[in-house]
Amino acid sequence: MSMLSAFKRSGQGLSRGFESTSRWLDSTLEVARWENMLQAGRRWGWWGGALGAIAGVVLFAPASWLAQVVDRASGGRVLLAEAEGTVWTGSAVAVLTGGPGSRDARALPGRLGWQWRTQGLGLRLTLTQDCCLPAPMTLDLKPGWKRVGLQLGSAAPSGMPVGQWPAAWLSGLGAPWNTLQLNGQLQLHAQGLRMEWVQGRLLVDGSAQIVLRDVASRVTTLDHLGTYRLSLVGQAQSQVALDLRTQEGALQLSGSGQIGPTGLRFRGEATASDADRGALNNLLNIIGRRVGDRSVISIG
Incomplete structure (x- = not known):
């Protein structure tokens, strides 16, 4: 009887040990899963932040950036002076010059306005200017x-x-x-x-x-x-x-x-x-x- 009781007690001890080990393993796996979720969340957070920053730069890029592009493309002969707004919607004073080093420059009266919009798979640029465009030019x-x-x-x-x-x-x-x-x-x-x-x-x-x-x-x-x-x-x-x-x-x-x-x-x-x-x-x-x-x- 004593041996049987000892065996039962031993079995109960092993069972409790297995249960304790199982709970420890479940807890460890849960912690690992939680840490993986946190790491994935941080990665997605970084990617989301980067994409948001890029989208912000694209959507709210200052009009002066467009003025620089026009300046370089025209060899310094067409300037968008006093540019205001963004690359997508803005205005500036249109100036003709003789190029780098030239002292000649002539500005149009009023301001040239522009607006970019999607048009199908492309883009549409609309230009307006009271002095010189009788109707919007696209x-x-x-x-x-x-x-x-x-x-x-x-x-x-x-x-x-x-x-x-x-x-x-x-x-x-x-x-x-x-x-x-x-x-x-x-x-x-x-x-x-x-x-x-x-x-x-x-x-x-x-x-x-x-x-x-x-x-x-x-x-x-x-x-x-x-x-x-x-x-x-x-x-x-x-x-x-x-x-x-x-x-x-x-x-x-x-x-x-x-x-x-x-x-x-x-x-x-x-x-x-x-x-x-x-x-x-x-x-x-x-x-x-x-x-x-x-x-x-x-x-x-």
């Missing part, structure tokens, strides 16, 4: 496989210019514009203008016209030089054809050329009638190379 940016498309649009009525700027603004670019000191109006008309970069090649579809209307210059005694139209038409093989014509005026301008992979090439001439040649002589000397009564314009 630029649709559409990325694709090894290509990026850019399309110009406007809410302006048909036949109205997309934009119109004082010709005096060009004097900010330096020579020869600062010498010519033009007055008048620079207008942009566009019909379905679309540009696309495909594997490093620029393709242009549609057409645009740049009109210099009611031009005058301080280097001549004439009050009015004329109105001139430069047409740009997209062609095959990454070419844009250029055509310059005089619509009316004492100074006669004509020429043609193209913009292609090798750059800009243009050949033209400026002439004046016998009655106006004396008043336009200095201007003809500035515009191009004098060949008799003509001034030859050659670029590229």
Whole structure:
């Protein structure tokens, strides 16, 4: 009986030992699981914090960052001064300059406003400016496989210019514009203008016209030089054809050329009638190379 009692007591002791060991193992596993959950939570917390910080930087990036991008992309010739807001919604004063080191600069009146919004799988940039954009101008940016498309649009009525700027603004670019000191109006008309970069090649579809209307210059005694139209038409093989014509005026301008992979090439001439040649002589000397009564314009 004593042996049986001892065996029972021994069995009960082993049972209690197993139960104690089992509880210890469960407790240890629970602690391990809890620590793993804490570590995972901390990792997700770090990732969440990092993603939140990145999203905050992207969404609230200051407008000055966009101004720096425009400055570098234009070689310092287009500035967004006094930029306010964010990269996505903001405004600035549009300034033309002659580039780094130049003392020439000319600002447009008022402020240029911009707003980026998603448009399908791309982005739409809307530009507004009281002085120079009769209606909001839009630029649709559409990325694709090894290509990026850019399309110009406007809410302006048909036949109205997309934009119109004082010709005096060009004097900010330096020579020869600062010498010519033009007055008048620079207008942009566009019909379905679309540009696309495909594997490093620029393709242009549609057409645009740049009109210099009611031009005058301080280097001549004439009050009015004329109105001139430069047409740009997209062609095959990454070419844009250029055509310059005089619509009316004492100074006669004509020429043609193209913009292609090798750059800009243009050949033209400026002439004046016998009655106006004396008043336009200095201007003809500035515009191009004098060949008799003509001034030859050659670029590229």
